[in-house]
Amino acid sequence: MAETLLQISGLRSGYGRIPILHGIDLELRQGECLGILGHNGMGKSTLLRTIAGHIPATGGTILLGGKDVTKASPAFRARAGLGLIPQGRQIFAQLTVRENLAVGAHQASPGEAIRIIDEVVEDLPRLKPILTREGGVLSGGEQQILALGRCLCARPKLILMDEPTEGIQPSIIEEIRDTLRRLARARNLSVLLVEQNLEFMLGLTDRMQIIQRGELSHAVPTNAFRDSGLAQEFDLQATGY
Numbered sequence: 001m002a003e004t005l006l007q008i009s010g011l012r013s014g015y016g017r018i019p020i021l022h023g024i025d026l027e028l029r030q031g032e033c034l035g036i037l038g039h040n041g042m043g044k045s046t047l048l049r050t051i052a053g054h055i056p057a058t059g060g061t062i063l064l065g066g067k068d069v070t071k072a073s074p075a076f077r078a079r080a081g082l083g084l085i086p087q088g089r090q091i092f093a094q095l096t097v098r099e100n101l102a103v104g105a106h107q108a109s110p111g112e113a114i115r116i117i118d119e120v121v122e123d124l125p126r127l128k129p130i131l132t133r134e135g136g137v138l139s140g141g142e143q144q145i146l147a148l149g150r151c152l153c154a155r156p157k158l159i160l161m162d163e164p165t166e167g168i169q170p171s172i173i174e175e176i177r178d179t180l181r182r183l184a185r186a187r188n189l190s191v192l193l194v195e196q197n198l199e200f201m202l203g204l205t206d207r208m209q210i211i212q213r214g215e216l217s218h219a220v221p222t223n224a225f226r227d228s229g230l231a232q233e234f235d236l237q238a239t240g241y
């Protein structure tokens with residue numbers, strides 16, 4: 001079995017004095033894609049922001065590659081192999097596609113950065129004809145692929161992905177799913193994906209959990225999700241249960 005890359009135990013965090021995550025446990029192995037499904041406001045983004053270090057943990061531990069990074073800076077975690085693709089993509093609107101990619105590769109030497117960007121563009125051919133276009137004029141789908149490319153330019157081992165299907169046309173959603181699956185396999189990447197799009201999740205992940213008001217269910221293999229009872233829990237969440 002592949003090594004554990006991310007191990008989270010009893011993780012708590014929130015905003016000011018408002019607790020949002022109430023003791024999250026999860027484990028992700030090298031090369032694995034884990035999906036966390038949850039409706040609006042359940043704590044998905046808060047979980048990813050806490051893992052990436054943008055929000056401090058108020059309890060629990062985060063081990064990355066066996067090292068305790070619970071109190072490490074976001075930059076340290078990024079250097080240790082953690083990449084975050086935030087909700088809404090946060091593309092630099094005034095920078096070109098190539099410049100956005102260069103931001104992702106900023107830790108590399110200039111020569112190395114050029115090589116990394118060329119390699120990422122080979123892997124994401126949709127970016128090739130639009131390299132000189134400004135980020136702000138791209139479609140939502142193009143921006144999402146650029147956000148993935150920018151993240152790959154930092155050479156992550158683990159990608160945290162926050163609702164990549166939000167506001168994107170169905171045809172591009174399929175392309176994003178196929179691209180992610182292909183790249184994750186080719187580069188032995190781990191992916192922690194949070195979503196409310198069940199179909200997207202089913203086509204991509206190895207295991208799934210649901211998040212409800214800052215608490216995680218147990219994990220089930222994706223092919224057993226529909227029969228596990230978690231699918232029904234997810235539907236009930238939508239009605240405010």
Ligand SMILES: Nc1ncnc2c1ncn2[C@@H]1O[C@H](COP(=O)(O)OP(=O)(O)OP(=O)(O)O)[C@@H](O)[C@H]1O
Nearest residue numbers: 015020038039040041042043044045046047087196
């Ligand atoms: N900056 C903030 N300050 C205070 N409360 C916040 C902040 N960001 C999020 N929250 C609250 O934390 C809770 C969880 O929000 P979070 O964004 O993690 O949910 P989510 O599952 O990602 O939802 P969505 O799918 O709508 O993005 C919500 O009640 C939200 O209102």
